[in-house]
Amino acid sequence: MSKTIKKIGVLTSGGDSPGMNAAIRSVVRTCAYHNIECIGIYRGYQGMIEGDFLEMGARSVHNIVNKGGTVLKSARSKEFMTVAGRVKAHEQLIKAGIDALVVIGGDGSFTGAEVFNKEYGFPVMGIPGTIDNDIFGTSHTLGYDTALNTVVDVIDKIRDTASSHNRLFFVEVMGRDAGHIALNAGIGAGAEEILIPEEDMGLERLLESLKKSKATGKSSSIVVIAEGDKIGKSVFELKDYVEANLPEYEVRVSVLGHMQRGGAPSCFDRVLASRLGVKAVESLLEGKSNFMVGMLNDKVSLTPLEQAIKGHTEIDRELLRVSEIMSI
């Protein structure tokens, strides 16, 4: 049986995403609500190894619900991947009297948490924080909704100038392995074509589609491309290829990059972060461990960390159809 939990540590790890601060705030305040101490751990697992800790009371997270980034900073730690590193980390937790851990991050961060739990039986709970929405066991990850709004807002701006000049734009968005951002932001921004890692559209079909666009009287076109699309060319090579084959098009490229990770979180991400933080802490207090908290069917729910790590999220095929119909 698990011993009573009196002090919970919280950290953010991996790539940051909007809503991480709101999740930290939620963990801290839920601890305060239950009269449990809460310790912020700086720079993810690296700060855990180094004992870079801060006691956090309810007032310490004042006015961060709307801030992008993470006040606890994030980092990737090679040392934590070693047994020696985790030994040090465990010693630090024991020294500080920390009984359980909330890890806010993605796949890699959860793997670290799971290994740590296996080795030490240390209670851990994961909160999915990544803009890519590629984590099994939750319909939405923290920051995904905000990133979608950032992307459509930028493409709206690009469309202003695309329309004014009858141009073709290739817009590259984040998503090395998952096309969620590209597909949803592409539909939201009214993209003519969307290239994602899950589908091999093929160069020929892209050319056909662009030719058809011109023929049906579209004056400008936006193609949204996930980093990891299946076409196997960089977005700049793709530009050269299209211009060589469709000389009627002048192509402009825009690589959105890291701005997608920042910004004030959307209301959706703030509420999501608040709900997941409460559930993570209260699940630990109920003696549960080794789960990820997430949203399934509009309800907060738990998924074993192991499944969250190994499971694979699928692109919604219905959305592919919607995208095709919208770009007629």
Added chain:
Amino acid sequence: MSKTIKKIGVLTSGGDSPGMNAAIRSVVRTCAYHNIECIGIYRGYQGMIEGDFLEMGARSVHNIVNKGGTVLKSARSKEFMTVAGRVKAHEQLIKAGIDALVVIGGDGSFTGAEVFNKEYGFPVMGIPGTIDNDIFGTSHTLGYDTALNTVVDVIDKIRDTASSHNRLFFVEVMGRDAGHIALNAGIGAGAEEILIPEEDMGLERLLESLKKSKATGKSSSIVVIAEGDKIGKSVFELKDYVEANLPEYEVRVSVLGHMQRGGAPSCFDRVLASRLGVKAVESLLEGKSNFMVGMLNDKVSLTPLEQAIKGHTEIDRELLRVSEIMSI
């Protein structure tokens, strides 16, 4: 058996909401995709009675996915509530060769559609468009997500000045019968208290809570209040009451009003509108009628219009708890 549908009419009715244009675009393009004609009906049922119609091809809805409001305009029609009005409306549809109707709006608009369907057996399909999120059969109505972002964005601004002056703000948001906006935006904006129609907090508890806020060292406070809260005082009366009873507080009031209905829709609302528009048209083409399309458990689904009208959406009690914990 239903006859083959060759021409679909689409209208927006009742209060407008962000995403209505994206839904119109989706209906128009899904018609084009299936080689069906699409007719835009201006000013809701009133325009139907007057035959204020416009043929809409795929290009006609270019560049509206990101626009607030509705290009078809909206209106409330008293004439359509009469038998004589509906007779005229039916004649106009027949004259124009319209076989089926997509109605984008709220409860009242759906009631009109259902009556019309009963009287004439006319195929109708509803798309829930209202910022209030108070329609049974869908987890999200069109415009709700955008309105939440508008509200938290404004409260973020108000908090800047509240923090600088250690003040108490009462912010009134939309929601005569439903507290969804107040509750979610309140959590998202980090409100200290949230007053909603579904719960009678009571004046005493509000005073207690505000006293406690002061005592725990909060330097400023935001109270989010739905229009139809149960306290039974106007927000200005509430200000007077609180100032009389808690002289340490200087209260400022902000009534957000109609700005909540406008603005470029969020990515969420654009994708939602696109999905619902496809489903509405394709359901009509499959011979279905008298349903509302909505999202349930993250899937597009159909709910009989009658249920959508009579059913009641509940506030998620879990969110009330989250709100309480967050404002510790």
Added chain:
Amino acid sequence: MSKTIKKIGVLTSGGDSPGMNAAIRSVVRTCAYHNIECIGIYRGYQGMIEGDFLEMGARSVHNIVNKGGTVLKSARSKEFMTVAGRVKAHEQLIKAGIDALVVIGGDGSFTGAEVFNKEYGFPVMGIPGTIDNDIFGTSHTLGYDTALNTVVDVIDKIRDTASSHNRLFFVEVMGRDAGHIALNAGIGAGAEEILIPEEDMGLERLLESLKKSKATGKSSSIVVIAEGDKIGKSVFELKDYVEANLPEYEVRVSVLGHMQRGGAPSCFDRVLASRLGVKAVESLLEGKSNFMVGMLNDKVSLTPLEQAIKGHTEIDRELLRVSEIMSI
């Protein structure tokens, strides 16, 4: 001759405005650049009386250039209006070794600074921080440009819903004595009429103008009204009056209120704040005192505080004409 300045105090006073933090940062960093100590004084003159001071180094103002509000908080101090209060304040400055003062605020704050300078010969320099743009000696006050963007952004949202319903909106903006916000935001937002304190439009002309709007085919109208307009009716009374006299109009009212004071400052306000902060500190170091720094003819310049307080800014008559032409 002025003695060498080694330690400068900075405070924000009166109503807060976006850009105040950027100005604090600029004062702090300019001090660091010149190897001068800088002391932040909390809550304006009240904190000065109470000795509520904080030493501020270059790193202490990291990441505040883009934040609304003021990290030093603001307050109005009745005690500082008394001789006794100013005696205490002077003692606190002497005790802390502060040699000179930068005051960020409006008219009232400058009056305090000037009196203090007269009584003690204490070097003071003012930076105009108010959204109202009503200070003589500068073309722009800190926060004015941001407030204009906030107002047009909100009216853009309101216009979405106004257009969808063919309605008339009255939008009240800040400006008790000055119509700068109403006039510029009104032009920027495409308002049909603009009511400002500097001009008595008269009720008859307003009715005439609204009638004409309807006649020329305008489907919706926005009237922007400064708090202190000359018509002498509250915006709600005005609504009743117009609805009584022009029954074809359904009027909606929106009072924007304090949200106008908040939000991330525009680039313009951030650059302005940075420039004024440098000039304020360097002018003190050059032995100057009792001036306000401002922008005149696109150059940073100095105006005696006395003139800044007594002088009156005029509405640009050319803008009134532009407004009239634009609303044809």
Added chain:
Amino acid sequence: MSKTIKKIGVLTSGGDSPGMNAAIRSVVRTCAYHNIECIGIYRGYQGMIEGDFLEMGARSVHNIVNKGGTVLKSARSKEFMTVAGRVKAHEQLIKAGIDALVVIGGDGSFTGAEVFNKEYGFPVMGIPGTIDNDIFGTSHTLGYDTALNTVVDVIDKIRDTASSHNRLFFVEVMGRDAGHIALNAGIGAGAEEILIPEEDMGLERLLESLKKSKATGKSSSIVVIAEGDKIGKSVFELKDYVEANLPEYEVRVSVLGHMQRGGAPSCFDRVLASRLGVKAVESLLEGKSNFMVGMLNDKVSLTPLEQAIKGHTEIDRELLRVSEIMSI
């Protein structure tokens, strides 16, 4: 003496910028105000050659004051650079009864207007529309203020993630020949270094500066780089160079690109556009020709087109100093 002007043509040419629509609206409505006809010319000089004209009344420019891009579209015309092309263009104007021309664009567009005026004595008036702010005779060009806000907004987002990971970011902004955007947005966004075409900072000084940043405890750094900076390396080469020489830094690159040209114009740009449009039309009606309207010392003023083309705008040296002090 100039003949009476009864019909004015308006076009947008060259790269588009936010505020062009507001300027078109102003030209159209000022014509309506003076009972002059107004003709919109599509796609700049190319549309003039092809007679691609549209009559525009006061209502036709409804609801465009807040839209990015240009409803008249823009294009570059090689044909207009030939005598034969201009002959055709002149014939089209005569045929359409157009007496005078308002050209909204940049340097290149003004050169075309001036040549045309020389050859045919055709009355022309220029409005400076470009985000680069590199036109002599005006303190601000249309779209510049909006572009600055877009850039700082994006860098604010990038800083969220930079701060969370202690990273160095290189952000490339527009400005091939002019550093106005880089310098102002760099100050506004709190950049540690700013590289502009007007100044050769040198690689050594950049390395020194970055080393110093690290030493003084800055946890993250943003370097803003104008496209045409003097360092003579692409932003990607610069990244490689810095990483080779300062291995303690992990550099990320962001090229903002065309998004800088789009988006809803700021209030400043809308008011500027409105003022310049009025002045352009009324100056033509007063018999003036061959001028650019602009803002000098906060007043609308006229500069001979020839000077506007040949003159050179300087970077404000004071801003370079401010930038240096701010990044201490």
